[in-house]
Amino acid sequence: MKLTDQQLELAAKQVTKAMGNAPFSEEEQTFSPEFEKKVARMLKKQRHGTSLRAFARSAAAIVLALVMLGGSFLLLNTEARAFTLSWYRKVIGNRYSYTFTGDHEGEPLPQFEITALPEGYVLYQDSESDQTRLLRYRKPVEGKSTIIPLSLEYSWMQDGFATMLLEDNLHTLTCTQVTVNGCPADLYRSVSNRNSIRNHYLLWMDEESGIFFYLSTRLSAEETIAIAESIHPLK
Amino acid sequence: MLVYLQALSSEQERATFEALYLRYRSLMLSVARRFLPEPQDAEDAVHQAFLSILKNFNKISAIDCPETRAFVVIIVERKALDILRSRQKTVPLEEMERGVEIPLPGDSGLADALAKLPARYRQVLLLRFAYGYTTRELAKEFGMNQGSVQKLIWRAKEALEKLYEEGGAET
Numbered sequence: 001m002k003l004t005d006q007q008l009e010l011a012a013k014q015v016t017k018a019m020g021n022a023p024f025s026e027e028e029q030t031f032s033p034e035f036e037k038k039v040a041r042m043l044k045k046q047r048h049g050t051s052l053r054a055f056a057r058s059a060a061a062i063v064l065a066l067v068m069l070g071g072s073f074l075l076l077n078t079e080a081r082a083f084t085l086s087w088y089r090k091v092i093g094n095r096y097s098y099t100f101t102g103d104h105e106g107e108p109l110p111q112f113e114i115t116a117l118p119e120g121y122v123l124y125q126d127s128e129s130d131q132t133r134l135l136r137y138r139k140p141v142e143g144k145s146t147i148i149p150l151s152l153e154y155s156w157m158q159d160g161f162a163t164m165l166l167e168d169n170l171h172t173l174t175c176t177q178v179t180v181n182g183c184p185a186d187l188y189r190s191v192s193n194r195n196s197i198r199n200h201y202l203l204w205m206d207e208e209s210g211i212f213f214y215l216s217t218r219l220s221a222e223e224t225i226a227i228a229e230s231i232h233p234l235k
Numbered sequence: 236m237l238v239y240l241q242a243l244s245s246e247q248e249r250a251t252f253e254a255l256y257l258r259y260r261s262l263m264l265s266v267a268r269r270f271l272p273e274p275q276d277a278e279d280a281v282h283q284a285f286l287s288i289l290k291n292f293n294k295i296s297a298i299d300c301p302e303t304r305a306f307v308v309i310i311v312e313r314k315a316l317d318i319l320r321s322r323q324k325t326v327p328l329e330e331m332e333r334g335v336e337i338p339l340p341g342d343s344g345l346a347d348a349l350a351k352l353p354a355r356y357r358q359v360l361l362l363r364f365a366y367g368y369t370t371r372e373l374a375k376e377f378g379m380n381q382g383s384v385q386k387l388i389w390r391a392k393e394a395l396e397k398l399y400e401e402g403g404a405e406t
Contacts, residue, residue: 003396005364007345012365014346015357018338019308020301029261035278039260039285043253088253 043101087157087205087212089186098203102210104156109133110209112154116230118223121150131156152231153214157205176221180204180213180228187221200224248292255298255307256285262304263311266335270315280318284311287376294366306366308335313358313376334358348399356391363388 031039087100109131117137125136132155138147176187185204192198202215202224213231217224263284267277287310288295295303312335334354340346349360362368362376373384 001396001400003345003392003399008349008360008364008392008395011340011342011345011349012361012363013302014340014342015337015350016305016309016361016365017301018340018346018350019305019335020303022308022335022338024262024304024308024335025265026262027265029264031260031264032274032278035282038282039256043256 087207098212100157100205100212102157104131104158104210107156109154109156110211111234112152112211112213112231113234114152114227114231116227118150118219118227121148131158148218149216150218150227151216153216154211157207157210157212178202178221178225180225181206183207185225185228187224189221202228204228251295251298252289252292255288255295255303258298259304259307260285263307266308266311267315269335270312270319276318277315280311280315283314283318287314290375291366291368291372294368302365305361309358309361312354316354317378345395345399348395351398352391352395355387356394359384359387360391360395 087098089098109128111133114135118139120139121137122139123135123137125134127134132153135152137150137152139150140147173188173190176189178185178187180202183204183206185202188201188203190199190201198218200215200217200219200221202213202217204213205211206213213228215224215228215231217227219227260281263281264277267280267284268274271277271280284307288307294306297303316332316334332353332355334357337350337357339350349357352360359373359377362373368376370381370384370388373388374381377384377387379387
């Protein structure tokens with residue numbers, strides 16, 4: 001017998017339907033960091049086309065290590081991602097990964113300033129390298145030799161990664177989604193199990209300007225967000 | 236691995252591709268691992284499968300539907316078997332060609348016979364007749380020239396006809 005194309009189409013569609021409903025495992029799988037980078041490049045490429053120059057740029061990686069002391073991490077073992085046009089976040093095990101796409105090579109980084117810096121904080125470092133600006137402040141504690149740090153870092157949302165590694169046996173960590181002047185933001189609250197020091201790490205992406213901000217404080221969540229919302233371009 | 240991708244033409248396509256990636260990547264890795272015990276190999280298969288999907292993105296009409304789920308399984312199965320073939324030259328042909336286990340559609344006829352074909356034959360017929368791959372597209376997917384693809388389709392049809400006539404679908 002000779003099968004017609006019509007018969008074959010009908011049979012093929014029945015098979016794909018059966019395959020599509022087959023109980024293949026959909027259990028969440030963990031991919032290697034190399035794979036994640038490779039796919040981020042692929043996603044970037046399909047956003048921005050095929051130029052080799054752009055591909056080379058994607059090799060550049062921004063790594064922000066908040067706490068990198070190793071050990072097991074129990075915070076999250078599911079993957080949660082947020083997609084926007086120019087970034088996405090992934091949470092796998094002990095790794096928070098922010099992947100960006102953007103093309104600002106050669107563009108000067110805009111200057112921003114905190115316009116509502118809490119009382120007592122003094123700027124002691126203002127540096128810029130690799131299109132990232134770092135502002136460090138500190139507040140002396142009266143009668144003690146310790147200081148309370150506060151830092152702001154920002155950079156272009158450039159093709160690549162910013163990864164945070166967080167450890168568990170010294171810190172308890174929670175993450176909340178908030179907004180900063182309408183921009184999506186992640187507020188991480190880290191509490192040291194050893195000395196009860198509480199840090200807030202606020203990360204947000206201003207898609208309009210293409211800037212990724214990272215603010216670290218030892219203040220409350222409300223105060224941290226208020227500082228973030230007071231950050232404006234330097235006039 | 237440096238790859239060259241065609242750009243998707245619209246924001247909607249880009250968003251769809253990203254959603255597709257998130258929806259199916261674990262499933263695809265799970266399928267690839269059935270054939271490839273080395274994690275690196277399995278990830279390579281998934282990566283190559285996504286590249287292939289990107290190149291044939293017009294075959295996808297919706298993300299969350301059986302047709303798309305089957306499509307990504309077919310593509311990653313293909314890539315995984317290609318890698319297996321290149322890694323283990325001594326692996327028995329029948330084992331390599333078994334592919335993923337597919338539930339029979341249950342028509343006790345042509346569809347069941349098609350589901351039972353060796354993986355390579357099943358793949359080429361499904362891509363051709365369920366997803367409308369042209370000979371040229373199949374040639375790229377299977378890494379062969381168009382003449383060889385036509386021969387492959389012919390052999391696959393012949394095997395299907397034989398299986399169907401022998402009542403192989405009813406076993």
